Amino acid sequence: MTRPLSHPRDEIMQTMERIYRYRMTTTSGGNLSIRDENEDIWISPARVDKGSLTRKDIVCVKADSSVEGLHPPSSEFPFHQAIYDTRPDIKAIVHAHPVALVAFSICGQTPDTRLFHQANSVCGRTGFAPYALPGSDQLGQNIADVFQTCDSVILENHGVVVGGKSLAHAFQRFEAFEFAAKTIIKGNQLGDVQYLTQLQLDQAHNRSVALDGVEPSPATSDEKELRRQLREFVRRGCRQRLLISTEGSFSARVGDNAFLITPTQQDREALEIDDFVLVNGDQREAGKKASRAVFAHQAIYRNHPHVQAIVFAHPVNATAFSVTESEFDVRTIPESYVFLRDVHRVPYGVQYENDGSISEYVSAETPAAILENDGVLVTGSSVLDAFDRLEVLESTAEAVINAQSIGDVSVMTESDITDLRDAFGLNAKT
Secondary structure, rough: OOOOOOOOOHHHHHHHHHHHHOOOOOOOOEEEEEEOOOOOOOOEEEEOHHOOHHHHOOEOOOOOEEEEEEOOEEOOOOOOEEEEEEOOOOOOOEEOHHHHHHHHHOOOOOOOHHOOHHHHHHHEEEEEOOOOOOOOOOOOHHHHHHHHHEEEEEOOEEEEEEEEEHHHHHHHHHHHHHHHHHHHHHHHHHEEEEEEEHHHHHHOOOOOOOOOOOOOOOOOHHHOOOHHHHEEEEEEEHHHOOOEEEEOOOEEEEEEEEEEEEEEOOOOOEEEEHOOEEEEOOEOOOOOOOOOHHHHHHHHHHHHHOEEEEEEEEHHHHHHHHHHOOOOOEEEEEHHHEEEEEEEEOOOOOHHHHOHHHHHHHHOOOOOOOEEEEEEEEEOHHHHHHHHHHHHHHHHHHHEEEHHHOOOOOOHHHHHHHHHHHHHHOOOOO
16 A cells, blocks of 8 residues: 555545545535544544535544644544544545445445455455444444444445545545445346356456566657546546546557556556556566556457557446346447447456457457456547547446336337448448
8 A cells, every 4th residue: 555645634635525526425424534643533524515625624633632623523533433443454434425325324235345356355344334323422333343344334324434544545445335336226227236256256366467577668759648648538537437446447559569558556546647557568667567457458459450549447337237147239329339339248257367368359340348247348449439439338328227217228220220330331240
């Protein structure tokens, strides 16, 4: 875990701004805290607009229980204190009321994170704490009891609380937990949700990503431009909820055997141009760790010269199709078919193998695929083209899911498809 260098005031302010912007809390809901090296607890204030929080609003509760700040600390400070007393390893806490996790809390359930390998790994041990009055000592005790063995906890008829080694770590757990909950809810609208076995989880966890590190040659103007584009579209993808901070990879071809790719174990939205990793053949840029999907990207570039950019992502609605056996038919509106054509389904685990077989599931004719229990794969002729297709894929998936709550989904006829292919100069099916 990267050593945080920002002041707790700034970390809390910036993280709350991000949670609010993602619509994962409300103006009055939720609170964040950090326990520093002096055992002081920095926490968001009571009764202050979460959408306009400033660093001066953050409150410090000293180890001697004295309070420093312009406001009183959050009324739920007692359960933050109880968690810290129970878990010395926890240094930061996120509590909020994101809609999907609240839905689980009012149904008395905890999302099963075995939906995806990354969510299962990031969220840690999950649990459920019984209801008690907000701000009460009893609530603190209920939560602390569950935190003895858990890291991400649903609060009955309340919301969620998540702990981590840092505020960035706690936020990642919180975001991944809500993402899993949203996907389960969407998946249940399509059919039976499929979960991963321990063997399947281990398959993803144990995959090899070893590449030799070398110092690259000076960056060309083309490489610099691609770094800029990747940074901008990864950031946009996070803000549009097509990517989340711990999941997904984006790459762009630099040469015949070289490409730039997102790094592993770094917050996607916070990436800068020098964070992207140059991979050339079987070597990577020294001092950096490429995404664990690097060999899948490499195989697609080697076998498809027309591909210039690749995205592995987890947009909620399209990912809901990946965790069920429901067919994803994109023949809904002309744009969907023109951009995506027929979307294949990739059996679980193919993308983790180093045999290049993942490249068999995409082509010029089929630029996108659904990955069982692992989101989607999209290719393009440029960074913009790949991102555009990702947006269309997610929009189509959301429209289909929404349509099923209205009536039977009607798709275009074969005659309609033929007319589209002729009008837009699409290659004949092979």
